[in-house]
Amino acid sequence: MFVEAIEAILQDQFTPSAIRAIENTGNARPAWQALADAGFLELLATEQAGGAGLGLPDLFPILTTIGRHAVPVPLAQSIAARALLARAGAEVPTGMITLAQSCRYDADGTLVCAYTPFGTIADHVLAGGPDGLLLLDCRHAQREATGVRGSQCASLRWPPGHAAVPLPGVTSGEVQAWGAALHAALIAGAAARVGDMTLRYCQDRSQFGKAIGKYQAIQHQLAVMAEHIAAATVAAELAFCADGTQPARLPAAIAKTRSSEAAQLVAATAHALHGAIGVTEEYDLQLFTRRLHEWRGAHGSEACWAPAVGDAWLAGEMSIVEFVRSVALPAALPN
Template sequence: MFTEAIEDILRDHATAAAVRAIEGGASPAPLWAALADAGFLELMAPESAGGAALPLHAIGPVFTLFGSHALPLPAAQSIAARALLAPTGKAAPAGMITLAGQCLRGADGTIAAPLLPFGAIADWVLANVEGGMLLLDASQASRQPSGVHGSLAATLVWTARDLPGPVGDHGERVRDCSAAIHAAAIAGAMGRVFDMTLQYCNDRSQFGKSIGKFQAVQHQLSVMAQHVAAAGIAAELAFAGDGPLPARMPVAIAKARTSMAVPLVAATAHALHGAIGVTEEYDLQRYTRRLHEWRMTDGSEAYWNRLAGQALLAQPQATITDFVRETLAA
C-alpha cells in the first residue's frame, strides 16, 4: 500500500528533469515537500511517536523504490533517522536528515564526515562518532563538494565548539542502517539499469535484426540478469528481520553482494549501449553514477566481506549454509 502511494508521488515529482535540476543546484524543497507532507517520513517511527511502525520487510521495498527512481533526496535516511532517534527520546528535527555511518575525529576535536551521501543538501546529520550517536546541524559545518558530476555527496567538517553531546550510545546502528539503505538503493537502481539495457537491445537494430537477438549479447544480458537478481535477493535479506532496525550480519551480506555486482552490471550496461549511455541526455548515466557512488558508501564489498568472513571463521564447525541460515534467523 505505502509502496504504491509513494511510487505515484515519485512518478509525478521525481521526473528525470526534476532530478537533473536538483543535481544542477535547483532547490529540492518541492520534491521534499511532496514526500514529507504525505507523512511518509514516519514510516519506521514507533506508533508512540506518531509513526506507522512499519516492519523491516515492508520498508525494504520502499527504499528499493527510491533507488529505482534515483531519488536525489535523503528520504530513506530521514525515515531511518526517526527510528534511530526514537529510543533516545530526542524528537527528529524538521528538514532533511542524512546518515553518517562513520565519522573521523581530528586531533583538534573536529569531526569530519567524508563524502557524506546528500551532504551537499542535508539540513541535519545523524552521525556515528566512535560508537556514540550525534545529531549535527549541517548548517554549522563547512561543506566540500565531492567534485563528481551530478553528485550530491560532500565532505562536512564541524569544529569542536559546534559539537553537541551524544543523543545515544548506539552509533554503530547508524552505519548498519545506512549500509542497508544503500544495498536496497543499489538493487533498485540495478533493476532499472537492466530494464533500460534490455529494452535498448531489443530496440537497437544491426544487420537487419535487433542486437538482442545475437547470442553474444544474450550471454552478457544473462550474466547481468543473474547479478541483478542476486543483488535484489541480498537486499531483501537486510530487511528480513523482526527487529525495528536491520541487523549487522544480514546487512554485511547484503551490502557486500550488492556492491560486488556494481562494476559488472554498470560496465555491461554501458558496453551494450555504446556511446549513447554516457550522454547527458540519456538516463543510463544517472543510474550508473549513483551505483558507483553507493558501492563505496559505508564501505565497499571488501569491508563487508571481511566482517562476514570473520564472523564465519569464528564458528569453525558451521558450514556456510548453516552460517547464513543462523545469521538470518538471529
C-alpha cells in the first residue's frame, strides 16, 4: 500500500525534467512539501506518535522505489534521521534532514561534515559524534559544493563556538550503519532502473538489420548486469531483515559492500551498451548513473566496508557458508 502510494507521488513530482530543474536551481521546496504533506517522513514513527509504525522490512521496498526515481531530495535520509532522533528523545525539526558521513573539529574549532549527501539543500544535518548525536542547523554553515555537475553533495563548516549539544542514546556507529544500509537500498533501486533502460534500448536500437539485443555479445553483458543488480538487491535487503528501526552493522556492511561494487559495474555496462547517447545531458540515463557513482561512495564504498565484513568472518572461526547463514538466517542456526 505504501509503496504504491509513494510511487504515485514520485512519478508526479520527480519527472526527469523536474529532477533537472531541482539540480539546476536548488529549489526543492514544492516537491519536498508534497512529500511532507503526504506523511511519508514519519514512516518509522509509531502510530501513537502519528506515524505509520513500519518496520525495516516494510521500509526496504520504499527505499528502493526512491532510488528508482533518483529523488533529488533527502527523503530516505530524513526518514532515517527522524527514527534516530526519536530514539534519542529529541524534538524533530521541520524541513529536510540529511545524515553526515563524517564529523570532525579542525584545530581552530571549526566543525566540519565533509561530503555530506544533499548538503547543498538540507536544512539540518544529523551527525554521529563521540558523545552522541549532533543536530546541526545548516543556516549557520558554510556550504562548499563538490563542483560535480548536478551533485547535491557538499562539505559543511560551522564556525568555532557553534553550539551543538550532543544527544545521548545513539552512537556514531549506528548513524553510519543507517547511512550504509539506506544507500545500499537506493543503489539497488537505481541499478534496477538503469538495467530496465539498458534492456529497452538494446531491444529498440537496430544495427545491421536487427536489434543489438539479439547479438550474443550484448546478451552476455546484459546477463552480467542483471546478475549484479540481483546480487545488490539481495544484499541490500539483508540490511533490513531485522526488528526495530536500526539496521545492524554487519548486515549493513555486507549490503553496502556488495551494492557499491555493483554500482560501478552496472553504470559502466549501461554506458558501454548505450554508446555516445548515454553520456548526453538530454538523455535520462545520466540522472541515474551519476547517482550510482555518488551513492557508491556515500557512507563508505566497498573499500571501506569490506574489511569489516572480513574481520567479522575471521573472528567467527567458521566456514564462509556458516558465516553467511549466521548473518542472513540467525534464527535458523542452533544455539
